[in-house]
Amino acid sequence: MDMETLLSYEWSMMAPEFTILIIATVLSLVDLFADKKIDRKLFGWFGAAGIGIALFFLFSQIGHEPAMILANTYRLDAFSLSFKILLLIGALLVLLMGVSYEAKGELLYRGEFYYLLMSALLGAMMMASSADLITLFVGLELLSISSYILAGTRKKSTQSNEAAMKYVINGGISSAFTLFGLSYIYGLTGSTNLADISREISNIAPENGLVLLSVAFILTFVGLAFKISTVPFQMWAPDVYQGAPIPVTVFLSVVSKTAGFVIILRVLLSVFPFAQGLEANTSLLQSMMIFISVLAGITMIAGNTVALKQRNIKRLFAYSSIAHAGYLLVPFVAFSEMMFESMWFYLAAYLLMNIGAFAVIQVMSEHSHSEDISIFAGLFYRRPWMAVMMTIFLLSLAGIPGTAGFIGKLNIFIGALFSDPSRYILAAVMMGTTVISYFYYFGVMAQMFMRPSGSAVPIRMPVGVTIAMVFCAAGTITLGLFPGVVLDFFQTQFNFAEMFY
């Protein structure tokens, strides 16, 4: 590649990524040379401003024609744009929570937290925009490695160290699976470029490569299931979520999970709809859906039932997040025309309600130095507004009408019933497990409203986490009452047919 081609690229397409890259670089340099006495919390606000700028660039790109640069490895289309919005907003809220996170001197290297968060975000954004297996994998690893370190930032805490260790090992296994699967795809098509692969793959004769391609599908999916914490790769989540500092837990359960869904959609949808399936006139993707559907069902059941037994609020939300990943697989399995819309909306709703709930958890667990569910006892009588907001998040997670979670579930549900073929069994499992989830969500509510509070020490509400909380509560209600506002924007601005080559 010569200089001329390099300069001819439309670099402005990557403006959001560059912004984040610059912020991460500057922060790490400043952290290295600046006086140790300078409060590193400033980094958080600096980072938040940077994400704001990146969001501005992102919104200005809406409506851009689909385009590729860097030898067809970086792709700008409706898919990458719409999901990058979620990634950036999620990371922004995590930053706000991080600024308020104290953790009693356990967070020794606060500066690290901010620039690692930025590099992880950069990895996630690259995943959303990659059109090549190599860059996809590099993005994935950038996100993963940053996350491993983030999980261990509470250096003096054994729990945090344990979490980081488990995360690294499991992450390693998952990367191995994923790479193994991708290598089959490369071997069968001779290219790492998704556009080329999608062209080549339809030429593979069924009798030659089909079994290998099926195995590649399963390997890739299981490997990537690690990122979205679904069966069979969900076991790490509770341990890591519990041990990691709360802002990191939120990052893993929201931003990293969104990135996981992004890469799954990107890889699987670029490759497998074009391959010949097991029966005539079907694609390989359709043939494989039955397996994904079983995994989604088991994920929903496992997540929701095991959550019933949890007393630790972070573990409880870890299982809840596994269950939500299961719900999110339902539209993928149904594969109706509403798939992108349903998944995007549910991810947006999940982002708001989950970050909001964790913001409340962070305030309460810092206040009482415990993570037991009983820290919520009598919250309504001490901080009524916070209790009301937590109630909104819990109702939304449970999918009660009037909240974003309800609209998200309704969308998924109708999509699953009206798809062809109708996925009514999966829809029924979703209904049933949703009912099970009421028990543990309402258990938290019962604590807030019906238990007397033990202490009268005023609860401190730092500004960053409060902003995140209020934003999430307002968003959850707005999306619940006026879903049309967002859905209309989505339908008019993003044309997902662009995703295919």
Place this chain on the structure above:
Amino acid sequence: MLENAWLIPLFPLLSFLLLLFFGKQWKEMSSHVGIGFTGVSFLLSVIVLFTQMANGSGGAEMVWLTIGQLEFRFGVVVTPLNALMLVIVSLVSFLVHIYSKGYMHSDERLTTFYSYLGLFTFAMLALVISPNLLQLYIFWELVGVGSFLLIGFYFYKEEAKAAAKKAFIMTRIGDVGLLIGMILLFWQVGSLEFNDIFTAVGGGEVPEGLLTLIAILIFVGAVGKSGQFPLHTWLPDAMEGPTPVSALIHAATMVAAGVYLVAALFPVFEASPAAMTVVAVVGGFTAIFAATIGLVQTDIKRVLAYSTVSQLGYMMMALGAAGYVAGVFHLMTHAFFKALLFLAAGSVIHAVHNQNIEKMGGLWTKMRITGPVFLIGTLAISGVPLFSGFFSKDEILLATWYDGRYGLFIIGLVAAFFTAFYMFRLFFMVFTGEHRSEVTEVRESPRSMTIPMVVLAFLAAFSGYINTPWFGTFLGDWLAGDSEFLPFEHHEGPVWVMMAASLIAFAGIGLAYLIYYKKSLQRDFLSSHMPATYTLVFNKYFIDEFYQYTVEYAARAVGYLGSFIEKYIVEVIVAAVSGVTRAAGSLGSKLQSGQVQTYGAIAFIGLAILVFLVVWTGGYL
């Protein structure tokens, strides 16, 4: 203005929210907040009414949610019927808000009371401007919640708690009918918008038999809400709530929602003669049935409650006899005079601290405002010429006559006679004769209570003149005017109908006068001759007992079977479900050993199983 009609319910909602969050600090001020916000609603309603009259119907709608091909909308619509309902509801609510300031002034939970009133008013106003059945249904249930909260306001009283529960459950029974009807309608028409429904029904898209079923199911919802036979028993019990609530919810607005529902969906009913007959017959039966019970009750509020049931039956009868205007007209006049009667009854109760009419008497000279306004209300409901009730009742009788339902026509006349009789019985026993109350110093109620009564008395006396055979049928022309779905013909009635109705009313009043004022007839001259009938009527035809016994015996008979099923089938299933859920949970947590090698192994085994299955089902083994 019409597209901004959504502002009207917003103000009471605001009042509800403000009082909910800041009420504790405001205390006494809460009543002013409530009164102020509903006052604004009332003003807006009047503006909307006049705009509608000047410019015709209108509204605004937007898509709320699109899922695939399905579209859910919300918005507002203002037709003559809706505009009229808006004014009635907001006016009565406004007056009740003012009245409650005096009536509830010593109650500690005044703030809570006003916030509930705000919630109810919001739901009721939103209900009457809903442009589709789904939105209507949401507010229909919300109205039920408001009613539940207000009936059970004195929750420390066992009766109040029981009554609140009963009201909620019995109306819910009706709501199930409504919901099923709605689902069937949606299935047939593919939309719940009123206009789409009417177009489809008018175009004959819905099969006749199914249409009848849908109409009857929807009517079941109205039966529950409007206290029609056989779901009427909750309404008298609902009198356990504070009296202003009875005036607002259980006389003027919520119970009229059933009538409103039938009126709003009138084209659907009209398309099915069988459904119309059901509506008319149930209405007529309820009218006379409840009137006979009203004859012998001794609790002032219960007499009024049975009278309400009876009058609602009257309205249903009118609608069933194709008397759309007659039904809506009576809804309006009834809202005014019945709210007035309840408020006046509240004023009496406020003065003598008692609800038993045997322990009242001679209050005319002591309550110089309450007495006359109560008399006006009584004259209006009895159908005495020149008062509002006279014109609306006359319209109903004409409608039944022209529809060829002569049996119902006679029932209407007899019910009118009973009504005149028991209402004047009430009046004479409360306001004339000697003083029988234990409270010696009876005082007139404060100004905040009397002013709303005077306003309502004015309306009860004169509101009938907007639709008379003498000065023009303005209301009728307007109501059915700009709708393509409502055929309207006014019947120039034979004069004798009007004469007969007046005579009947005077006969009832005369009989009450002879027995309870002149005492020239023994009070028990009838009941002593017919002890069995008296007992039957006094005990409200034993309907409550009937429900109790049938439920009890049936329950006992089915009980053994039930407990068997419960013990050996249901509980086993429940135990199995919860057991399996728990077991899955335990198994899951056991696997969660904290050992990272286990996690890796599980992922690997899972992968291996999947690969095996793929290869196996793919037929490569």
